[in-house]
Amino acid sequence: xxxxxxxxxxxxxxxxxxxxxxxxxxxxxxxxxxxxxxxxxxxxxxxxxxxxxxxxxxxxxxxxxxxxxxxxxxxxxxxxxxxxxxxxxxxxxxxxxxxxxxxxxxxxxxxxxxxxxxxxxxxxxxxxxxxxxxxxxxxxxxxxxxxxxxxxxxxxxxxxxxxxxxxxxxxxxxxxxxxxxxxxxxxxxxxxxxxxxxxxxxxxxxxxxxxxxxxxxxxxxxxxxxxxxxxxxxxxxxxxxxxxxxxxxxxxxxxxxxxxxxxxxxxxxxxxxxxxxxxxxxxxxxxxxxxxxxxxxxxxxxxxxxxxxxxxxxxxxxxxxxxxxxxxxxxxxxxxxxxxxxxxxxxxxxxxxxxxxxxxxxxxxxxxxxxxxxxxxxxxxxxxxxxxxxxxxxxxxxxxxxxxxxxxxxxxxxxxxxxxxxxxxxxxxxxxxxxxxxxxxxxxxxxxxxxxxxxxxxxxxxxxxxxxxxxxxxxxxxxxxxxxxxxxxxxxxxxxxxxxxxxxxxxxxxxxxxxxxxxxxxxxxxxxxxxxxxxxxxxxxxxxxxxxxxxxxxx
Numbered sequence: 001x002x003x004x005x006x007x008x009x010x011x012x013x014x015x016x017x018x019x020x021x022x023x024x025x026x027x028x029x030x031x032x033x034x035x036x037x038x039x040x041x042x043x044x045x046x047x048x049x050x051x052x053x054x055x056x057x058x059x060x061x062x063x064x065x066x067x068x069x070x071x072x073x074x075x076x077x078x079x080x081x082x083x084x085x086x087x088x089x090x091x092x093x094x095x096x097x098x099x100x101x102x103x104x105x106x107x108x109x110x111x112x113x114x115x116x117x118x119x120x121x122x123x124x125x126x127x128x129x130x131x132x133x134x135x136x137x138x139x140x141x142x143x144x145x146x147x148x149x150x151x152x153x154x155x156x157x158x159x160x161x162x163x164x165x166x167x168x169x170x171x172x173x174x175x176x177x178x179x180x181x182x183x184x185x186x187x188x189x190x191x192x193x194x195x196x197x198x199x200x201x202x203x204x205x206x207x208x209x210x211x212x213x214x215x216x217x218x219x220x221x222x223x224x225x226x227x228x229x230x231x232x233x234x235x236x237x238x239x240x241x242x243x244x245x246x247x248x249x250x251x252x253x254x255x256x257x258x259x260x261x262x263x264x265x266x267x268x269x270x271x272x273x274x275x276x277x278x279x280x281x282x283x284x285x286x287x288x289x290x291x292x293x294x295x296x297x298x299x300x301x302x303x304x305x306x307x308x309x310x311x312x313x314x315x316x317x318x319x320x321x322x323x324x325x326x327x328x329x330x331x332x333x334x335x336x337x338x339x340x341x342x343x344x345x346x347x348x349x350x351x352x353x354x355x356x357x358x359x360x361x362x363x364x365x366x367x368x369x370x371x372x373x374x375x376x377x378x379x380x381x382x383x384x385x386x387x388x389x390x391x392x393x394x395x396x397x398x399x400x401x402x403x404x405x406x407x408x409x410x411x412x413x414x415x416x417x418x419x420x421x422x423x424x425x426x427x428x429x430x431x432x433x434x435x436x437x438x439x440x441x442x443x444x445x446x447x448x449x450x451x452x453x454x455x456x457x458x459x460x461x462x463x464x465x466x467x468x469x470x471x472x473x474x475x476x477x478x479x480x481x482x483x484x485x486x487x488x489x490x491x492x493x494x495x496x497x498x499x500x501x502x503x504x505x506x507x508x509x510x511x512x513x514x515x516x517x518x519x520x521x522x523x524x525x526x527x528x529x530x531x532x533x534x535x536x537x538x539x540x541x542x543x544x545x546x547x548x549x550x551x552x553x554x555x
Contacts, residue, residue, distance in 0.1 A: 010083075011051030012113040014121060017044040017090065026116050032095040032125035038280030038304035040096045041125065046088040047079060047109060055083040059110030063091055065123075067105035071303075072097050073123050096281050097127025098303055130307070130555035133390050134276040135418035136172060142179070142259050142268045152185075152193045152262060160260040163204055166272060168223055169253050173279035174550040176465075178416045178424055179259050180218045181268040182369060188216075193262030197221040200256040218368045218377070218423040220412040222465050223255055224550070226489040227286055227543050273418045275552035280304055286546050288492045294521035297492030300542025302344040306554045310334075310460075311391035312351040313383075315359050318398045318431055320441050324349045327396075329446050333453025334460070337526060337538050343545035345554055354386045354395070362400040362428065365409055370423055377423045380411055384421025392417075392460055392553055393426035398440070400430055407433050407455045407531060410462035417463075417553045427459040434533065451533040454526070458537075461527050464551045466544055468529040469522040474498030474508035492543040494521040510535050 015021035024030065024045070032041045047063075049055040057063070062081060065073045072095060079089035097103050107121040144159035151158030168175050177197070185193035194214035199221075261268055282303055289297045312331075314322035324331055331349050338345045363374035370381035379395065387393045400406050408429035416424035434452040437445055444452065467488035475487050476498045487495055496513035500520055503509070510532055513523035522528055525539045540548075548554060 008053045009051050009115075010049055010053045010055035010111065010113050012055055012083075012109065012111050012116055012119055013048040013050055014109070014119060015046045015048055015088075017046055021046070024121050026119050027122070029122040029124065032123070034126045034128050035095060035097055036278060036280075037097055037100065037127050037129055038282060039278050040094045040281040042095070043093050045091050045093065045107075045121075047083055047091065048088040049083040049085060051113070052085060054085060056112045057081050057083070057109065058112055059108065062109070064108045064110075065093075065105050066108055067123075069098075069103040070105050072099075072103040072125070072127070073105045073107075093123070094281070095123070095125045096303075097125060100127050100129050102126055130277055133309070133417070133553050133555040135389075135552050136274040136276045137418055138270075138272040138274075139419075140270050142270045144259075144261060144264050144268065156191075156193060156262065158196075158260055158262065159264050160198075161258045161268075163200065163256045163258055164270075166223070166255050166257070166274070167253065168255055168274070170279050170284050172274040172276055173283065174222065174224065174465075174552060175255075175272060175274040176220060176222045176414050176416060176552065177257070177273075178218070178220045178271040178412075178419075178422065179261075179268055180271075180423065181261050181263070182217050182266060183261060183263040185262045186216050186369060192216070195219050195262075195268075196260040198258050198260065199223070200258070202254060202256065204256055215368050215412075220414055220416055220424050221257070222414045224547075225465070226491070227288060227546050271416060271419055271422070273416065273552055275550065275554075277552070277555045279550065283546060283549060286542070288543050289541075292494075292518040294494050294516045294518070294524070296494065296518065297541030297543055298342060298539060300545065301341040302542075302545060302549070305344045305346055306549055307346050307348060308338070308554050309388065309391035310347050310349045311388040311393045312349060313386050313393060313395045313426070314351065314353045315357075315395065315397040316353050316355045317357060317360055318396055318441065320443055322351065322353050324351045326443070327449060327452065329449035330444075330453035330456060333450050334457045337454075337457040337540070338460075338548070340538070340540065342540050342542045343548055345545075345548055350388070350391070352386050354383055356383065359383075359395075360398045362397065362430075363402060365400060365402050365406065368423055376409060376411065376428060379428075380425045381421060381423050384425065387420040387425055389418050389420050390553075392463060393420075394456055394460065395426055395428040396431055397428060398430065399432045405433060406430060408459040410459045413462045413467055414465040414551070415463035417551070427463050429455050429459060436533070447533070451531070454531055454537060458526055458531065461540075461544070461548070464553065465547045466527050468527055469493045469525055470495050470508065470529065472507045472529050474500060475519075488527070490541070490543045490547075492541040493525060493527070494518045496520060496522050 014024040109119040148158040367375040370377040410427040412424040471486045496508045500512040510523040515521045
């Protein structure tokens with residue numbers, strides 16, 4: 001008898017993980033299809049060893065991605081360095097297009113297979129962009145079958161709904177909820193009974209009324225309010241008995257809330273607006289920057305750009321040039337702020353004119369009944385015809401007469417996108433409050449327009465869900481109420497302690513919050529509580545950008 005012995009060698013092959021595996025020979029191709037920018041598509045491959053010797057993967061890294069667009073494709077983890085005889089190692093390749101159009105790269109596996117020492121698969125895909133914001137809107141009337149006696153004071157009952165569930169996660173990365181009830185208990189001097197939200201853990205066993213905006217007849221809330229739950233897990237401050245996780249993870253989460261009012265009639269209307277622009281892979285895995293200090297979070301770079309529409313609404317008679325071009329310097333300033341790496345949202349502006357001189361001077365900033373002449377709520381509620389549901393609606397009017405010196409006001413934190421003609425449908429900036437020269441209505445100087453652009457960006461930040469870093473009195477960490485209501489819910493942003501009030505005027509001013517630490521700074525952030533027209537306040541952290549990018553208006 002005679003014969004020839006077979007050589008002892010490894011033999012690399014690549015297949016899919018399907019029930020009927022597809023073979024990918026060296027030099028073959030795989031197309032991931034189309035995906036929105038930054039949104040991942042995955043494909044599992046098996047590196048098989050059909051030889052009679054252990055296969056060693058010799059590359060560094062063991063599997064590499066090269067070619068035209070290597071950053072559009074990646075592996076979360078590398079395979080083990082060896083593949084046993086008749087065994088396999090599974091790899092998952094992610095395609096996350098970072099630009100519109102065709103993407104291509106090569107998946108390269110180096111091994112000690114003598115016949116195919118370099119195994120290559122050509123990868124391709126197509127990046128597509130959203131052309132408009134995507135809203136999932138639900139409008140309904142909430143019944144209030146439950147009650148809590150003496151909640152607002154002796155003999156003043158609170159009525160509240162059963163649990164309302166809402167799903168938030170990768171497919172629907174954020175939600176904004178608005179409630180409205182025009183009840184009779186509206187006088188803050190005699191009988192003030194605001195509307196409220198309470199959020200609950202999944203079992204409904206513990207609740208928290210986190211930093212929000214109780215309103216007399218109209219208010220909003222949102223989820224997520226920050227990128228992690230640490231801010232709301234302090235039982236001493238918040239009174240909750242378990243940790244609340246208000247950070248929607250990679251998968252969908254069911255959140256629970258109830259709505260609360262001082263009366264069962266008239267009926268309470270509820271608007272739920274969820275974003276249906278899928279979160280990008282990077283947004284889904286976002287984590288705050290480690291460390292501290294005034295620069296914490298400022299080096300974050302988002303790897304894809306998003307868009308947002310802005311509708312400027314000039315109240316007729318406010319300005320001599322009531323067009324986008326008439327405020328081009330202000331527009332460019334706002335564009336630059338939102339385009340920075342920590343946000344990467346590109347703004348697209350349009351303009352329209354509101355012919356109603358009732359709102360040239362706003363006489364009432366705080367009323368939310370929409371019944372008071374020259375009030376903001378009436379303007380937002382009654383002028384829906386000039387609003388755009390797909391845009392950030394910024395009213396530009398002459399001035400306000402109630403307080404004096406107010407630069408701008410957002411209808412809510414957050415405002416309500418996607419629906420026009422509500423009390424929370426927009427924001428306003430007062431043009432004359434930014435003027436340093438010229439006559440009323442004349443074209444603003446370049447410097448004044450930059451100041452106006454900062455205010456527009458700031459109030460838009462509120463509408464999109466950002467709070468002041470701290471309120472005017474500063475943060476007193478020893479005071480639970482101060483921690484709860486005087487600080488934003490973001491862990492990257494610095495704060496300015498009330499002890500920084502060195503001139504004892506009851507406020508932490510810009511000059512007192514220009515330090516480099518995490519407790520004596522923040523004046524250079526866009527969302528500092530005050531502006532002066534001289535200090536450049538354009539900073540936004542990656543976490544602040546995370547909130548803006550997840551808003552339903554971003555696409």
